[in-house]
Amino acid sequence: MRFGVLVAGTAALMLSGCLGQGDLERQSTVVSAPPGVALPLPARTMLYMAPRDLDRPLIIEATLHRNEETKTPDGRTLEKAAKAVLSQAFAQVETNQTTIRPQLVIKVMGTPQFSRRDNLMKIGCGLDVFQADGSMLGSFVARFNTKNPVDYGDALEPAYKLCLKSATDQMLASPAVIRAAKAGGEPHPAGYKSFIESLGLRP
Numbered sequence: 001m002r003f004g005v006l007v008a009g010t011a012a013l014m015l016s017g018c019l020g021q022g023d024l025e026r027q028s029t030v031v032s033a034p035p036g037v038a039l040p041l042p043a044r045t046m047l048y049m050a051p052r053d054l055d056r057p058l059i060i061e062a063t064l065h066r067n068e069e070t071k072t073p074d075g076r077t078l079e080k081a082a083k084a085v086l087s088q089a090f091a092q093v094e095t096n097q098t099t100i101r102p103q104l105v106i107k108v109m110g111t112p113q114f115s116r117r118d119n120l121m122k123i124g125c126g127l128d129v130f131q132a133d134g135s136m137l138g139s140f141v142a143r144f145n146t147k148n149p150v151d152y153g154d155a156l157e158p159a160y161k162l163c164l165k166s167a168t169d170q171m172l173a174s175p176a177v178i179r180a181a182k183a184g185g186e187p188h189p190a191g192y193k194s195f196i197e198s199l200g201l202r203p
Helices: 002-026 074-086 152-172 175-183 189-198
Strands: 041-048 059-063 066-069 090-095 104-114 121-131 136-145
Touching: 002 152, 041 074, 041 175, 059 104, 074 090, 074 104, 074 152, 104 152, 104 175, 121 152, 136 152, 136 175, 152 175
Parallel strands: 041 090, 041 104
Antiparallel strands: 059 066, 104 121, 121 136
16 A cells, blocks of 8 residues: 555656646747837847856755755856847847957846755846946846746756746836847947956957
8 A cells, every 4th residue: 555655646746747847848938029129139149157157057955954966057058048038139149259249248147946855946037238338228137936846957948948038028128228229339449348358258
């Protein structure tokens, strides 16, 4: 009897995990264009993530008092998700590539939380948007939590996309961002050089 209960419980957990993952895949990550605005906007856009953030692994809560470093590449997964979502909003999107002479610079942030105790993924994310001379246009933050247990390796990228979709929708609702993205032209040389160097990049 105990064996039968254990098998049933394990099967229920596996099914719950599958449902959670399926829910993630079915949710739309298509960003919302503001009224009268056609996407993608023409701005050359550089996503910025520091090397230490790009290279970080996913850290999960193994027990109440112990964290575990996984082999899942958290930073690279965030960058991939951000590029996929923001490429819907802007015509050219590259990460840390100053060669495109960006008109907008977007600092990408993401904070995942996952515990083996409940197998739920909780994501916080943010987009800090700047003009190429360092003038800030806005900070847009969002959260996304799974409702059902998931596998952290499979769930991380779609969860990031859903979180970033919400942040991007907020960003596109900003008139200042829309104006800057439509303005075109080249950044002010001195301001651009100073801002890019402050990020640790070469203009």
